[in-house]
Amino acid sequence: MEILYRYFPQLSVKQVELFAQLLPLYTEWNEKINVISRKDIDSLYEKHVVHSLSISKIIDFVPQTAVLDVGTGGGFPGIPLAIMFPEVEFHLVDSIGKKINVVNEVAHELKLNNVKAEHVRAEQIDRKYDFVVSRAVTKMDELYGWVHKKIKKDPINRLPNGIITLKGGDLDEELIKFKNTVIIYDLKDYFTEEFFETKKIVYLPMSVK
Numbered sequence: 126m127e128i129l130y131r132y133f134p135q136l137s138v139k140q141v142e143l144f145a146q147l148l149p150l151y152t153e154w155n156e157k158i159n160v161i162s163r164k165d166i167d168s169l170y171e172k173h174v175v176h177s178l179s180i181s182k183i184i185d186f187v188p189q190t191a192v193l194d195v196g197t198g199g200g201f202p203g204i205p206l207a208i209m210f211p212e213v214e215f216h217l218v219d220s221i222g223k224k225i226n227v228v229n230e231v232a233h234e235l236k237l238n239n240v241k242a243e244h245v246r247a248e249q250i251d252r253k254y255d256f257v258v259s260r261a262v263t264k265m266d267e268l269y270g271w272v273h274k275k276i277k278k279d280p281i282n283r284l285p286n287g288i289i290t291l292k293g294g295d296l297d298e299e300l301i302k303f304k305n306t307v308i309i310y311d312l313k314d315y316f317t318e319e320f321f322e323t324k325k326i327v328y329l330p331m332s333v334k
C-alpha cells in the first residue's frame with residue numbers, strides 16, 4: 126500500500142480503504158479461480174493496482190466518461206480505475222464467465238456502483254464509449270478491429286476519445302500501421318520500480334477535438 130500513497134497522494138481516505146480491501150479479496154478469490162498469477166499476488170499493488178492506475182497519469186477522466194475495459198480478466202485495469210474515478214462509468218468485459226464472476230464479487234464487496242461487469246466478447250458489444258482500455262489482451266491491430274466503431278465521436282475529456290492500452294516490450298512492429306497517430310508514454314518516467322522499466326501506455330486518439 127505504501128507504493129499507492131507515494132504515487133497517488135491525492136487519494137481520499139475512502140479510496141485508500143477500498144484499495145486496502147483488494148489484497149484480502151483477491152487472495153481469497155485467487156485461491157478458487159486463478160485470475161492473477163500466484164507469484165504476483167504478493168506484488169498486487171505494484172504489478173496490478175499501480176500499473177492499472179498509471180492510466181490516470183495521462184488522463185484525468187471527467188465525470189460521466191464511459192470506459193470499456195476489454196479482456197478485464199479479474200478486473201484490471203478496470204477495478205482500480207473505477208475506485209480512482211467514482212463518477213466515471215466502467216463496463217468490464219471478458220469472454221470467460223468465471224473471471225467476470227470474480228469481478229462482480231469484488232465490485233459488490235467494494236460497493237462500486239460505477240462498475241458493470243459482463244461475460245461477453247468485445248466484438249459482440251453494441252454500445253459506444255469515450256475510451257477503451259485494455260491490458261495484456263491482444264495486439265493493437267486486432268483490438269482496433271474489435272472496438273473502433275464503438276468509440277464516440279465527440280470528446281468530453283481534455284484528450285480525444287480513443288484506445289488506451291498497457292503494453293510492454295518492443296512495439297515497433299505491432300504499431301507500424303498506427304505510427305502516425307499513436308502516442309506512447311514510458312512508465313519509467315513516472316515510476317522508479319524495475320517492473321515499469323519496459324512498460325508503456327499506448328494511446329490511440331480517435332475522435333477529433
Ligand code: SAM
Nearest residue numbers: 196197198201218219220221246247260261262
Ligand atoms: N486484463 C487482465 C489483466 O491484465 O490482468 C487480463 C489479461 S488476460 C492475459 C487476457 C484476457 O482477455 C483473458 O481473460 C481473456 O479471456 C480475455 N479476452 C481475450 N479475447 C477477448 C475478447 N475478444 N473479448 C473479451 N475478452 C477477451
